Amino acid sequence: MNELFDRDAGGDREQSAGDQSKPSDDQADTPAVAIEGVSKTFENGTDVVTAVDDVSFTVDSGSVVGILGPNGAGKTTLIKSILGLIYPDSGSVRINGHDISENPTAVYEDIDAMMEGARNDYWRLTVDENLRFFASVGGEHPDAIEQEHERLLRKLDLLDKRDEQVRNLSRGMKQKVALASALARDISVVFLDEPTLGLDIESSLTLRRQLRQLVDERELTVLLTSHDMDTIQSICDRVIILNDGAIVTDDTVQNLLDMFQTQEYRFSVRSLSEALAADLRERFTVTELTRYEDRTRFVVAADTSTFFELTAYLEGTDIQLLSVETRNADLEEIFMEIVE
Numbered sequence: 496m497n498e499l500f501d502r503d504a505g506g507d508r509e510q511s512a513g514d515q516s517k518p519s520d521d522q523a524d525t526p527a528v529a530i531e532g533v534s535k536t537f538e539n540g541t542d543v544v545t546a547v548d549d550v551s552f553t554v555d556s557g558s559v560v561g562i563l564g565p566n567g568a569g570k571t572t573l574i575k576s577i578l579g580l581i582y583p584d585s586g587s588v589r590i591n592g593h594d595i596s597e598n599p600t601a602v603y604e605d606i607d608a609m610m611e612g613a614r615n616d617y618w619r620l621t622v623d624e625n626l627r628f629f630a631s632v633g634g635e636h637p638d639a640i641e642q643e644h645e646r647l648l649r650k651l652d653l654l655d656k657r658d659e660q661v662r663n664l665s666r667g668m669k670q671k672v673a674l675a676s677a678l679a680r681d682i683s684v685v686f687l688d689e690p691t692l693g694l695d696i697e698s699s700l701t702l703r704r705q706l707r708q709l710v711d712e713r714e715l716t717v718l719l720t721s722h723d724m725d726t727i728q729s730i731c732d733r734v735i736i737l738n739d740g741a742i743v744t745d746d747t748v749q750n751l752l753d754m755f756q757t758q759e760y761r762f763s764v765r766s767l768s769e770a771l772a773a774d775l776r777e778r779f780t781v782t783e784l785t786r787y788e789d790r791t792r793f794v795v796a797a798d799t800s801t802f803f804e805l806t807a808y809l810e811g812t813d814i815q816l817l818s819v820e821t822r823n824a825d826l827e828e829i830f831m832e833i834v835e
């Protein structure tokens with residue numbers, strides 16, 4: 496049940512006469528987002544760049560999907576196509592069953608976006624005024640959803656800032672106001688572009704936690720891009736990885752973590768000379784090695800027998816073993832492995 500916005504209570508969303516694409520009530524399993532064969536090329540002088548190449552996927556209502564990819568992979572072009580900001584050369588985009596090219600009005604009722612780098616809010620307006628403004632632009636009467644705004648601001652710890660001009664707030668707070676503005680009306684799909692960019696660790700953790708709570712409570716469907724894999728890993732249910740305009744991976748975060756599980760061991764030792772470090776690298780798969788004064792930490796990928804071989808090797812030297820921990824691959828490493 497959507498706690499912040501009770502969609503059933505509004506009842507003022509009527510199907511437009513020309514809307515042939517709207518699902519009937521019994522089609523409750525219509526995906527929130529359905530992308531079918533979307534392609535887009537750009538002409539750069541004499542070059543033709545295929546930014547998005549026959550991309551298809553669906554997103555179930557209430558799930559959070561991270562769209563990842565290296566620079567130039569086609570993320571922005573794909574997202575702009577989903578938001579109706581550019582027309583793809585071919586393929587279709589449907590939001591809650593509405594085709595964006597056939598019925599953009601119905602789509603815009605359901606979707607909003609928080610864009611990175613763009614000024615999402617009016618900095619001279621207060622937090623409250625921004626929420627009211629964005630709700631009105633989306634066709635809602637701000638007085639009618641005053642309580643929802645209050646709840647939203649409370650969830651984001653912004654209630655005591657509601658009468659502050661946005662320009663006077665910290666970066667983390669501005670980011671939250673941008674999020675609140677995107678969620679200031681009763682939408683069901685939201686696109687968030689780099690929602691935690693530029694935040695310090697604590698603000699980023701807080702925003703991630705609050706965002707995930709809001710998503711769950713409002714049953715929002717979220718498409719999200721971020722270069723911060725911790726954000727992706729902690730918020731997303733699923734990731735779609737693009738490379739050269741095409742999907743190279745589409746799976747749940749958990750499956751990816753399980754699938755790429757390599758056993759790695761993090762050793763912390765004392766008295767590892769340069770010569771022994773070189774020898775170690777020669778004999779074993781050392782993936783990281785960092786030194787701090789007399790202490791060295793290194794990570795080795797190894798199966799059980801190699802692990803015992805390594806500990807026997809260390810025992811035969813002057814190296815003092817301080818600790819060994821097992822270490823699991825995180826999403827960042829998995830992402831690098833996939834796109835490389």
Ligand SMILES: Nc1ncnc2c1ncn2[C@@H]1O[C@H](COP(=O)(O)OP(=O)(O)OP(=O)(O)O)[C@@H](O)[C@H]1O
Nearest residue numbers: 537538539544546564565566567568569570571572
């Ligand atoms: N308006 C445009 N005109 C010409 N080429 C474009 C245009 N927009 C994007 N491209 C090209 O399409 C490809 C995909 O670009 P896009 O911006 O979608 O990638 P991205 O994954 O968002 O990259 P980044 O992470 O760097 O933002 C790139 O090769 C880019 O140069």
